[in-house]
Amino acid sequence: MNKPRVKLPEAAKPGDLIEIKTLISHVMETGQRKDPDGKTIPRNIINFFSASFAGEEVFKADLQPGISANPYLSFFMKVPGPGEFEFTWVEDGGNKVVERIKLNVT
Amino acid sequence: MKDAQATPRIDRRAFATGAGALALLAGSAGRLSAQATEPAWQQALKSLVGDVKPLEGKVTLELPEIAENGNTVPLTVSVESPMTANDYVKAIHVIATENPQPGVATFRFSPLSGKASAASRMRLARTQEVIGLAELSDGKFLIGRRTVKVTIGGCGG
Numbered sequence: 001m002n003k004p005r006v007k008l009p010e011a012a013k014p015g016d017l018i019e020i021k022t023l024i025s026h027v028m029e030t031g032q033r034k035d036p037d038g039k040t041i042p043r044n045i046i047n048f049f050s051a052s053f054a055g056e057e058v059f060k061a062d063l064q065p066g067i068s069a070n071p072y073l074s075f076f077m078k079v080p081g082p083g084e085f086e087f088t089w090v091e092d093g094g095n096k097v098v099e100r101i102k103l104n105v106t
Numbered sequence: 107m108k109d110a111q112a113t114p115r116i117d118r119r120a121f122a123t124g125a126g127a128l129a130l131l132a133g134s135a136g137r138l139s140a141q142a143t144e145p146a147w148q149q150a151l152k153s154l155v156g157d158v159k160p161l162e163g164k165v166t167l168e169l170p171e172i173a174e175n176g177n178t179v180p181l182t183v184s185v186e187s188p189m190t191a192n193d194y195v196k197a198i199h200v201i202a203t204e205n206p207q208p209g210v211a212t213f214r215f216s217p218l219s220g221k222a223s224a225a226s227r228m229r230l231a232r233t234q235e236v237i238g239l240a241e242l243s244d245g246k247f248l249i250g251r252r253t254v255k256v257t258i259g260g261c262g263g
Contacts, residue, residue, distance in 0.1 A: 017220045030229075032206055058218045061226075066202055066210030068178040068227040068260075075213070078189075078220030 002026075004099050006087060011104045012079045020051065020059075021074040024089050024097065030065035046071055048090040053103070054083030079105060147201050147208035147237070154199055154239060155247050165198065165238035165250030176230040176260025183213065183238045184223035185248060195222035197241045204234035229260040 004024040012018050024046065031043025049061045049071075059075040082105040089097045168182035187195045194217050200210040213224040222240070230236075233255045240248040 030207075053218065056218055057216050059216065059224070060214040061224070062212040062214075064209045064211060065207055066200075066205050066229050068229055072225070072227050074225040075215075076219055076221040076223055078218060080218060 004087065004089060004097060006085070006099060006101055008085070008101060008103055011106045013106055014079050014081050016079045017076055018079060018103075019074055019076055020085070021072070022049070022051075022087060023070060023072045025070050026089075026091070028065065028067060028069040028071060032065065044092050046089050046091050048088075049073055050088045051075070051077075052086050053077060054080065056080070058085075079103070081105060145203070145208075147203040150201055150208045151237065151239065154241070158245075158247055160239060160247035160249035162249055164248035165240050167236055167238045167250050167252040169236060169252050169254050172255045172257065173230060174257045176232070176256040176258055178227045178260070179230050179254065179256075180225070181228050181236075182223065182225040183250075184221070185240045187222045187242075189215070189217060189220055189222060191217045192243065194219070194243045195240050196243055198222065198224065199239040199241070200228070201237040201239065202228065202230055202234060203237065205229070205231045210236075230254055230256045231259045232256050 002025040004022060007021040009018050026046050027044060028046065029041055029044040031040065033041045035041055043065060045063060045065055047063050049063065050057070051059045058077050061073055063071060084100055084102045087099045164185060166184045169179060173179040181200065183198045183200060185195045185198065187193065189195070195215050197212055197214045199212045201208050202210050210228050211226060215222050235251050235253045238250045242248065
């Protein structure tokens with residue numbers, strides 16, 4: 001899996017409602033398609049995403065093949081104070097990508 | 107003259123009774139086959155809500171009216187909620203009624219979320235209704251629906 005992209009506001013104050021946007025490149029193969037020889041292409045998707053902040057859970061998503069390739073996810077958080085985000089993407093088979101980004105709290 | 111009038115009346119009644127019986131038969135046959143082949147999306151919905159009847163119209167689904175490319179349809183789901191520690195939206199499930207696999211995603215929130223809203227991009231196989239089902243912290247369910255016309259389907263063949 002490739003390095004994900006995450007967009008956070010440049011700065012936030014405690015109590016602010018911020019939007020977090022994430023994107024990761026992934027084929028999100030549905031398991032419904034066939035190759036030119038008529039064989040089914042096995043399913044391979046990112047099936048789980050989670051975001052935590054300063055060790056506390058913020059948002060999670062269970063994804064199915066109905067999510068488009070290069071899955072984009074955006075969600076919100078009410079800033080509790082300073083801290084670091086931890087984002088995790090999990091692929092079928094258990095491969096993981098973890099990204100940690102500090103939020104600039106002023 | 108009298109006879110001629112009476113005869114068609116009886117015929118009509120006989121016909122009506124027969125037609126009624128046929129309709130009843132057809133109706134029960136329809137119900138039986140509906141039970142046997144309940145659409146996959148209804149099974150998906152039932153597995154989430156059980157016997158609870160979700161409250162209609164409280165989940166907002168932002169989707170295009172017409173999606174030219176069913177491979178990537180922008181989606182935002184949201185529910186009005188105070189999002190406090192004891193009154194918040196636990197999850198929103200997204201169901202695409204006419205996709206080969208109707209379950210699309212489940213977004214799970216926390217009191218830290220601040221706002222019960224999430225966005226992504228989804229695949230739609232054909233023109234269909236998309237359902238958003240929200241699960242609240244008090245065990246209630248809310249439901250919202252939106253129809254999207256799809257020009258080119260997005261699930262491969």
